[in-house]
Structure formats: C-alpha cells, structure tokens
Amino acid sequence: MHDMSAPAVHGAPTSFIRKHVFSLDHKVIGKQYYALALLAALVGMFLSWLMRIHLGFGSFAIPGLHLLSKNGAPGDVMTPEYYLQLMTMHGTIMVFFVLTTAPFAAFGNFFLPIQTGAEDMPFPHFNMMSFWVTFVAFVVLVASFFAGDGPTLGGWTQYAPLSAIGSAGGPGEGLGVVLWATSIGLFCIGQLLGALNFITTTLDMRCKGMSLMRLPLTAWAWFLTSIMGLAAFAVLMPATILLILDHVAGTSFFVASNLVINDQVLPHSGGSTLLWQHLFWFFGHPEVYIAIVPGMGIVSHILITNMRKPMLSHRVLIHSMGSLVVLSYMVYGHHMFVSGMNPVSSLAFSFPTLVITIPSTIIVLIWLGSLYGSKLRINSASLFALAFISMFISGGVSGFFLAQPSIDIMLHATYFVVGHFHLVMGVAAMFGIFAGTYFWFPKMAGRMMNETLGKVHFWMSFVGAYCIFMPFHYLGIAGNVRRYQAFTDDYLIPLIPVHKFITVAALFTGVAQLIFLYNLIHSRFKGEIPPNDNPWEGTSLEWSTATPPPHNNFGDKMPVVYHDPYQYSVEGASTDYIMQTSPENVHSPDEEK
Amino acid sequence: MATTVHEPPKIDLDRLPSQGSGNGGWRNLVPADGGLRRVKDSSPPPASTGIWVGLAAITMSFAAFTSALIVRQGAAADWKHFTLPPVLYLNTLVIIASSITLELARRRIATFMGGVKDKDHDQANPAQWLYITLFLGLLFVAGQTFAWMQLRSQGFGLATNVSYSFFYVLTVAHALHVSGGLGGLVRVIWKLNRSVLRRSTLDATSRYWHFMGVLWLYLLLLLWMKL
Numbered sequence: 001m002h003d004m005s006a007p008a009v010h011g012a013p014t015s016f017i018r019k020h021v022f023s024l025d026h027k028v029i030g031k032q033y034y035a036l037a038l039l040a041a042l043v044g045m046f047l048s049w050l051m052r053i054h055l056g057f058g059s060f061a062i063p064g065l066h067l068l069s070k071n072g073a074p075g076d077v078m079t080p081e082y083y084l085q086l087m088t089m090h091g092t093i094m095v096f097f098v099l100t101t102a103p104f105a106a107f108g109n110f111f112l113p114i115q116t117g118a119e120d121m122p123f124p125h126f127n128m129m130s131f132w133v134t135f136v137a138f139v140v141l142v143a144s145f146f147a148g149d150g151p152t153l154g155g156w157t158q159y160a161p162l163s164a165i166g167s168a169g170g171p172g173e174g175l176g177v178v179l180w181a182t183s184i185g186l187f188c189i190g191q192l193l194g195a196l197n198f199i200t201t202t203l204d205m206r207c208k209g210m211s212l213m214r215l216p217l218t219a220w221a222w223f224l225t226s227i228m229g230l231a232a233f234a235v236l237m238p239a240t241i242l243l244i245l246d247h248v249a250g251t252s253f254f255v256a257s258n259l260v261i262n263d264q265v266l267p268h269s270g271g272s273t274l275l276w277q278h279l280f281w282f283f284g285h286p287e288v289y290i291a292i293v294p295g296m297g298i299v300s301h302i303l304i305t306n307m308r309k310p311m312l313s314h315r316v317l318i319h320s321m322g323s324l325v326v327l328s329y330m331v332y333g334h335h336m337f338v339s340g341m342n343p344v345s346s347l348a349f350s351f352p353t354l355v356i357t358i359p360s361t362i363i364v365l366i367w368l369g370s371l372y373g374s375k376l377r378i379n380s381a382s383l384f385a386l387a388f389i390s391m392f393i394s395g396g397v398s399g400f401f402l403a404q405p406s407i408d409i410m411l412h413a414t415y416f417v418v419g420h421f422h423l424v425m426g427v428a429a430m431f432g433i434f435a436g437t438y439f440w441f442p443k444m445a446g447r448m449m450n451e452t453l454g455k456v457h458f459w460m461s462f463v464g465a466y467c468i469f470m471p472f473h474y475l476g477i478a479g480n481v482r483r484y485q486a487f488t489d490d491y492l493i494p495l496i497p498v499h500k501f502i503t504v505a506a507l508f509t510g511v512a513q514l515i516f517l518y519n520l521i522h523s524r525f526k527g528e529i530p531p532n533d534n535p536w537e538g539t540s541l542e543w544s545t546a547t548p549p550p551h552n553n554f555g556d557k558m559p560v561v562y563h564d565p566y567q568y569s570v571e572g573a574s575t576d577y578i579m580q581t582s583p584e585n586v587h588s589p590d591e592e593k
Numbered sequence: 594m595a596t597t598v599h600e601p602p603k604i605d606l607d608r609l610p611s612q613g614s615g616n617g618g619w620r621n622l623v624p625a626d627g628g629l630r631r632v633k634d635s636s637p638p639p640a641s642t643g644i645w646v647g648l649a650a651i652t653m654s655f656a657a658f659t660s661a662l663i664v665r666q667g668a669a670a671d672w673k674h675f676t677l678p679p680v681l682y683l684n685t686l687v688i689i690a691s692s693i694t695l696e697l698a699r700r701r702i703a704t705f706m707g708g709v710k711d712k713d714h715d716q717a718n719p720a721q722w723l724y725i726t727l728f729l730g731l732l733f734v735a736g737q738t739f740a741w742m743q744l745r746s747q748g749f750g751l752a753t754n755v756s757y758s759f760f761y762v763l764t765v766a767h768a769l770h771v772s773g774g775l776g777g778l779v780r781v782i783w784k785l786n787r788s789v790l791r792r793s794t795l796d797a798t799s800r801y802w803h804f805m806g807v808l809w810l811y812l813l814l815l816l817w818m819k820l
Contacts, residue, residue, distance in 0.1 A: 249752055
C-alpha cells in the first residue's frame with residue numbers, strides 16, 4: 001500500500017523568501033496570482049472610470065490626471081490620443097491580467113492539485129517561474145505608462161499597420177508598442193509554463209481512486225482551459241516577436257508598402273496587415289474561452305454544492321466544455337468578417353460560430369434544468385454563480401447577431417460588440433471570480449467573508465453591470481462607433497445622455513467593488529473562523545483537508561477516492577452529502593459501476 | 594591497466610509502489626461491495642507527459658511562423674529567393690549525428706541503470722556518448738552562427754528582404770530551442786554523475802533533443818522550398 005514516509009514533491013520551505021516570495025508551493029503561487037489579478041483589476045477598473053468620465057462628460061478636468069502623463073492630459077483634460085491609450089491598457093490589463101489570471105491561474109493553481117489529490121504540481125520550479133514571469137510582464141506593461149510618450153494606443157488587439165509603423169502612428173506607438181509586445185510575449189511564456197503543470201497534474205498526479213470522470217467540474221474546466229492555452233499562447237508569442245522585429249529591426253512582416261503617414265513614406269515594404277489579424281485572432285478567440293471556461297467550472301461546482309444535488313448530466317457538461325475547446329479554434333474569423341477577406345470565408349467562419357453556440361446552450365440548459373426544482377442555498381457565492389449564468393445568457397444572445405456576417409457589417413466596431421463581450425466575458429468571468437472568492441475564501445484564508453457585505457456587493461454589481469452594459473446594445477444599433485473618444489457627429493450627439501447614464505452606473509458599480517475589496521481585506525484578518533474544515537458541506541477533496549491545507553496538502557495520509565465528485569442527497573446515505581474520500585458504501589443510482 | 598568501476602546509479606524506477614504521489618503501485622480499491630472502478634494502476638511519469646505538452650507548444654509556435662511565412666510570401670511581390678548557405682547541410686548532418694549518439698547514450702545508460710552488465714561496451718563511462726552529443730549540439734549551434742555571420746558579411750541582414758527575415762527568425766528560434774536542449778543535456782550529465790538521474794528525465798530530454806532534429810529537418814525543407 002501507500003508508503004507514508006515517501007518524500008513530498010519538494011520539502012517544506014523554511015526561509016521567508018522561500019515561503020512567501022519564491023515559493024514552490026502551488027497554494028502560495030495561486031494566492032500570488034490572485035493578488036496580481038486583484039491589483040490588475042483595480043488598475044483596469046480605475047482606467048475604465050477615467051474613460052467613462054471622458055465619454056460621458058467630455059471636457060471634464062479630472063484632478064491630478066496630468067500627473068499620470070507628460071503630454072496626455074494638459075490641464076487635466078485628456079487628449080483624444082490619451083483616451084485611446086487608456087482604452088488600450090484597460091483592455092490589455094483586464095483580458096490578460098485579470099480574466100486569464102484569476103479564474104485559471106489563481107484558483108487553478110491553488111485547487112487543481114488538491115482536487116486531484118496530489119501533493120503539488122509536478123514541476124514546481126516551472127510553476128514558480130510562471131508566476132514571476134507573469135508578474136514581470138505586468139510590470140513591463142504598466143511601465144509603458146511612464147515611458148517615452150506613454151502606452152500604445154492601438155487597442156488590445158493592436159492591429160497592423162498602426163501597431164507596426166512605429167512613432168509615426170502617434171504617441172505610444174514606438175516604445176509603447178514594444179513594451180506591450182514584450183509584456184504579452186512574456187505573459188505567453190508564463191501561461192505556457194502554467195499549462196504544462198496543469199495538464200501533467202490532471203493526467204499523472206491523481207490520487208488512488210481518482211479516475212478522470214471522478215474529477216470535479218472545476219478540475220475539468222482548468223484542464224480543458226490549459227489545453228486551449230497551450231495552442232493559443234504558443235501562436236501569440238511568435239506574433240509578438242514578429243511585431244517587435246518590425247519595430248526594432250526594420251523588418252516588414254506587417255507593414256505594407258508605400259504607406260504615407262504625416263507626409264512621409266514609411267521605409268517598409270510588402271508586409272501583410274491581415275497576417276497580424278490571423279495570428280492574433282487564432283489566439284484571440286480561444287482566449288475568450290480561456291477566460292470563461294474556468295468560470296463555467298467554478299459556477300457549476302458552487303451551484304451543485306448549494307443545490308445539494310448534482311447537475312443533470314456530469315458527462316454532458318464535460319463533453320460540452322470539451323467541444324468548446326475544439327470549436328474555439330475554428331471560429332476566429334468571425335472577428336474578421338469586414339476585414340476584406342474573401343466573403344466565402346465569412347460563411348466558413350459563421351457556420352462554426354453558430355455551431356459553437358450549441359455546446360454553450362447545452363451547458364446553460366443543464367444549469368437551468370438542474371436549478372429547476374432545487375432548493376438552492378442562497379449565499380454570496382451562489383448569488384454570483386446565478387448572476388454568471390444571467391450575464392452569460394445576456395451577453396451570449398447578442399453573439400447570435402454578431403455571428404451573421406450580414407448583420408455584423410452594421411454592428412462591427414460599434415458599441416453592440418463592446419456590450420456583447422463585456423457581458424459575456426468581462427462581467428460573467430468577474431462574477432465567476434467573485435463566486436469563487438466567496439466560496440473558497442474559507443479554505444484559502446481560514447476565515448469566512450462577511451455575508452452581508454457580500455450581498456450588498458452582489459446586488460450593487462448585478463444591477464450596476466446591467467445598467468452599464470445593456471444600453472451598449474442600443475447604442476450599437478444606433479450606430480455608435482467604438483473606440484471614439486468623443487461624439488461630435490450629428491447622429492451621435494443624441495446618444496450622449498445615454499453615455500452620461502452609463503458613466504454614473506459605472507462609477508456606482510465601481511464603488512461596489514471597493515466594498516468587496518474592504519470585505520476581502522477585513523475578512524482576511526478579522527473574518528469569522530469557519531465552524532469546521534468543510535463549512536459548505538462540500539464533497540470534493542479540497543473540503544477533506546485542513547484549513548488552510550498543510551504544505552503537502554493532505555498531511556500524512558494521501559487521500560483515497562471512492563465516489564464520484566457530487567454525491568449529494570443520495571438515498572440511503574447517512575447525510576445529505578457523501579465526500580469523495582468517504583468509504584461509506586452507498587452509491588447513487590447513476591453513479592457508474 | 595586499471596579501470597575505475599563506478600557504482601551503478603541509484604535505481605529510481607518511477608512509480609514503485611512505495612513512491613509518493615500518483616496512484617502508481619496501488620492495487621485494490623476498497624469499496625465493501627467489491628465494485629472495482631475502471632481506474633488505471635499507474636500513471637506515466639510526469640516528465641513523460643510534460644515533454645509531450647512542451648513539444649506540442651513548440652510545434653504550434655513553429656506552425657504559426659510557418660503560416661506567417663506562407664501568408665507573407667503571398668501578400669506582396671517583394672519576395673527575393675536566395676540560395677541557402679551550404680553550411681546548413683553540414684549542420685544537418687551534425688544534428689542527425691547528435692541524435693544517433695544520444696540514442697546510443699540513452700540505451701547504454703538505461704542498461705547501466707538497470708544494473709545489467711553490458712559485455713560489449715565499456716561500462717566505465719556511461720556519460721561518454723552524452724558528452725559527444727553535447728559537443729555535436731554545440732557544433733550545430735556554432736555552425737548556425739557561422740551561417741548567420743556568413744550571410745551578414747555578404748550584406749544580407751534581417752531586414753534586407755522578408756525572405757531573409759524569415760530565414761533568421763526561423764533558424765534563430767530553432768537554435769534558441771536547441772540551446773535549451775543543450776541545457777537539458779548538461780542537467781542530465783550533472784544528475785548522472787551524482788547518481789540521481791531518473792529514467793524519465795533521461796527519456797524526456799532525449800525526446801526533446803530528437804524533436805529538435807526532426808524540427809530542423811522540417812525547417813530545412815521549408816526554407817529550401819520557399820526561400
């Protein structure tokens with residue numbers, strides 16, 4: 001049988017640096033990622049406030065803004081270019097350093113080894129490197145605020161030729177782009193190292209009795225996400241390298257010939273601007289699924305625990321998430337319907353885009369069908385989980401429209417798209433992060449978060465998010481172009497009151513996040529101690545270990561798993577839940593024999 | 594002539610029943626009703642899975658570079674074809690030879706680690722073929738550097754023409770990955786000399802190195818066809 005004196009993957013650290021800074025422990029690395037994502041979210045949110053104030057209230061002077069930028073905000077009123085720079089950084093920080101980092105790298109690093117029954121990830125040095133490389137990437141990106149003439153202004157998508165022509169393109173297009181590309185290239189390396197660990201943990205480090213189908217849905221979500229990330233980030237990194245070379249080495253990968261900017265012919269020749277879009281979106285579409293699939297796993301996990309019954313079909317959920325992974329690589333051209341590609345390609349991409357709605361819908365219907373008739377325990381975690389479903393549906397439905405090339409011709413680059421992705425990805429994934437935080441805080445920090453503040457945070461965020469992003473769809477259909485810093489055209493001026501309303505909603509929702517931040521920090525030190533190691537009466541392995549888990553996760557005895565992950569309300573059982581590690585010999589009728 | 598017989602390295606076959614995490618070696622699942630689940634008896638060592646994951650990522654990166662080359666070549670009429678520097682073909686032979694020597698090394702070491710006396714071959718220095726592989730690898734990188742310097746001296750730099758840009762990008766990217774492989778080989782030698790080399794580490798490092806050879810053959814074909 002299992003030798004209890006077998007050495008751990010790595011010994012327990014003793015020095016402060018090894019324990020808290022350059023730690024090999026996946027739990028510490030997970031918390032480090034969470035802290036990074038939290039910092040990035042605050043920065044990204046602050047940028048969105050600056051953007052919204054400018055959009056809603058035009059020439060409003062924001063006190064102190066001139067301190068952030070040498071030339072971007074004379075008299076504290078941002079210039080048009082500065083708006084675009086803030087917008088670019090908002091998108092880049094949020095998509096990469098919040099939505100990819102928190103649900104996947106933070107929670108995944110902390111909980112995947114525990115949920116699989118492993119002592120740690122198999123390559124702890126790579127894991128440590130993955131966090132620190134990501135951290136350096138964040139520092140490089142933020143440094144672009146203070147370098148040269150500011151950060152790049154080309155949007156988080158950095159389309160060529162604007163991104164590749166250098167300083168001729170405007171402030172931040174020289175050094176700013178190089179720093180952006182360097183940051184993102186480093187980020188890709190960090191995530192690839194992380195994906196390596198996640199995949200090998202899931203496949204090779206499961207404890208006795210833990211078959212793949214016995215893994216909780218969160219573990220499946222992280223596993224599938226890391227597979228997506230492997231191919232996606234491995235394509236983005238070469239793209240950023242080619243972009244950097246166009247800047248610093250005089251190459252012409254993306255810059256076409258005979259471009260005249262500011263009366264100067266640029267010294268490039270023959271580049272393919274469309275090539276950047278292909279490379280970027282081949283990464284970019286799987287990226288949005290990387291942002292959302294962990295949230296799907298987290299939400300499923302939390303709802304099951306609070307419903308006290310499993311989902312209608314565990315297998316179909318897993319297969320649907322798997323289908324999303326496969327299909328996500330086939331749809332990227334739907335971001336390029338109006339790029340000038342052969343219109344037949346629009347058909348070729350529109351079809352799988354509609355097909356990908358099938359597994360997404362199946363997942364939503366399984367959630368809704370499972371919730372129907374259940375007595376869901378209402379707490380902050382389950383509320384945010386429900387809101388995830390709401391946001392995913394609301395945001396997803398607008399995707400049906402955008403998937404039709406004919407409609408997309410009108411809606412591309414309008415606020416309709418902005419509303420779509422903010423709801424379906426931004427807000428939904430954020431709510432998934434919040435749900436995960438409220439749910440797992442007792443295990444990660446050994447304290448409960450304040451429920452009252454959690455519910456206040458929830459209702460303010462839920463109402464606020466809808467107030468912000470629902471009007472975006474109206475704006476888009478009315479023709480409001482995105483990435484504009486002011487609305488001076490005749491058809492846009494009547495929409496300004498809508499923007500004012502949205503700005504007020506955004507600031508209100510921002511205040512709600514500060515309540516969450518206070519709750520997080522206060523609970524960390526003064527929160528109620530949970531009554532036991534399993535305050536939510538969950539069944540998966542994280543609830544079978546101490547709070548917080550010891551260095552090698554399970555102490556002396558590695559767990560043995562006897563059950564499927566969600567044995568709730570099983571007839572004949574002594575309690576309404578059977579933990580995976582419980583040898584109690586009662587199986588639900590549909591637990592496979 | 595005196596020969597030094599080294600102690601065989603500590604045998605560290607992966608997944609012995611008494612090993613740490615993973616379910617290797619576990620035999621019986623204990624539900625009282627005897628319902629055995631369809632679970633594996635053991636998992637492959639993580640290094641084995643890990644190297645395939647890493648190779649998949651590297652493949653995707655070079656696939657991205659390849660598609661960039663193909664699209665870019667079709668995008669404009671400014672592609673200037675050129676003849677590849679002949680030293681590349683010599684380097685190809687060097688890297689193929691290094692794969693052969695690495696396989697020799699791997700099999701000798703595996704036999705050695707198993708404690709089996711290999712009568713036909715010298716047991717005194719199981720790392721000998723590893724050192725030769727390392728030398729050939731360094732020779733390959735040196736040869737690639739020579740090719741780059743040769744082109745530069747003829748006036749063909751990174752930005753001279755997009756065909757040269759891709760040549761440099763692909764060969765430099767490959768050489769960087771080969772250098773990583775050299776680091777892996779050094780690590781294997783270091784561990785072997787301290788008798789702490791795991792079979793899975795050796796196998797994973799070899800797999801990576803062979804992949805670098807296959808990748809080079811692919812790149813050479815691509816460059817020869819397209820450039």
